[in-house]
Amino acid sequence: MLENRRVLAPLLIAPAVIFILLVVGVPFGWAIYLSMTDAIGGSLSGNFVGLDNFTNAWSDANFQKALRNTLIITFASQAIVLVGAAVISHYLIRDFRGKWFLRLLIILPWAAPVALGTLGWLWIFDSLFSVINWTLGHGLGIVDSTDPPQWLGRPNLALLSVIMVQAWRVLPFAVIIFLAGLASIPTEVDDASKIDGATGVKKLLYVTLPLQLPIALVALLFGIVFTAADFAVVYVLTQGGPFNSTQMLTTWSFQIGINSGSLGEGAAISLYLFPLLAVVSVAMLFFAKRAQVS
């Protein structure tokens, strides 16, 4: 009986699917249920309150800022990531001396655990001993060293700092995915474009980038999920501050759901993330399919 594919395949796949349903599907359903109750910290249920949590959360100015920040941080950082990855991977695909070492340096930010890499940035952005401010002040004399920029102390600069750190940590991942895409372009294309006289920037624009588009989109969609769903960067860097100006949906749902103990409303806030991720998922399915065909 085990020789029969129709029996064997489901038998081998079932354990993984059942496990995933138990630890992802059930809690996800539970999050939806909780979001419609007045459950408080530590409890598994509460009274049904309909969509009150969603409307309450929405009417809070901090929530709206968190939603806006999630979108700004995600899209701004991913724009930087896409451009950077396209350029780096274009050159990194070739063979050259010292490639192994340079590639090691480039993937370091992705290899480092997020919370730890961000700690490094916390020290780089330090209010008194920031190495950036030393370089700009003592080194180049561009900023006043008695009153240097407070990277994490001013709302706009703090938001910019979060964007930089997100771009920094996702960029190596995008480079890896781009390299995978480049590696899958057949060498015939290379030869053909050489005969047609496409070289350098021309080749990049008209040959390489169009061929890379599907996998570049996959990298982008992943990057969006990684950034929009991230908690550690903002938590370690600013804890949502100053004055809640860098809260994201994830940190705000933690603030409300765990710190303030309003489990129901916290769940509702985190679920606002879902439409964004759902759109991304559907787009991903679509492009993965397209990539298969071509």
Place this chain on the structure above:
Amino acid sequence: MNQPLQGVRRKLPTYLVVVPFAVVLAFPFYWMLVTMFKEDLDLYNAENVPYVFNPLQWRFWESATTKHVEFLFEDTQYPNWIVNTAIVGIVVVAITLLFALPAGYALARLSGSWGQTAGIGIFLVYLIPPTLLFLPLSPVIARLGLQNSLLALILVYPSFTIPFATWLLMGFFKTIPQELEDAALVDGCSRIQALLRIVFPVSLPGILTVVIFAFSLCVNEFIYAFTFISSTENRTISSGVPNELIRGDVFFWQSLMAATLIPSIVLALLYNSFLDRFIKGFTGGAFR
């Protein structure tokens, strides 16, 4: 002698692009490296050049100190966190392989066209992130009496390692020639025997890659480790270093940077060594 030099000259544009990017991306790690060996007097003096050890001298190590690194290993729970992280990582990887090896194989070989769809479906689970699930999971973990136990992480982490590993393994299995298995089947092996004796040994490099990357996902994870475990000695590296080594407003920057740099370098070396295989598995799964 002339050949390599000429090669370097021809590749000049490559270096002009790649080197600056590498320097910028790796700079925080250089900064960690310098910081972790600095004396307090050197570190907390805004007049000093921060990139080097002060007072500046040729024998630069004479201006540096290892005492903060020793402090990290001797007077904090850091060694415990390393052990905890290793335990969680190893157990989770074992569980992951147990579920993902059969599933990945079945999706690659046995299931035909709906297997492709199911494979993508499994991977989409990766898109329901821990930040959506930690709220409903945290009372469940408390109810199960797993609060503060590494078992909580061991139970939950496979939720993101299994989809990832299944996806990668599916890619690797597709690259193994079907003829190998057919030959084993003709020779009288059952399919399970063929799997254990032929397919898994041949795909060992791929499996090893999955082990490395699944392990690093566990080391990376923050929000579950942070919310499910609250006692200092049971923390993992990822949640222990930012939450326990900072006391109020006092930052032990040298020790913090040592705690940050060490796991990062180890993981980066592993990543870099397995990167080419990872790329092969990644494209094999999604786009072949």
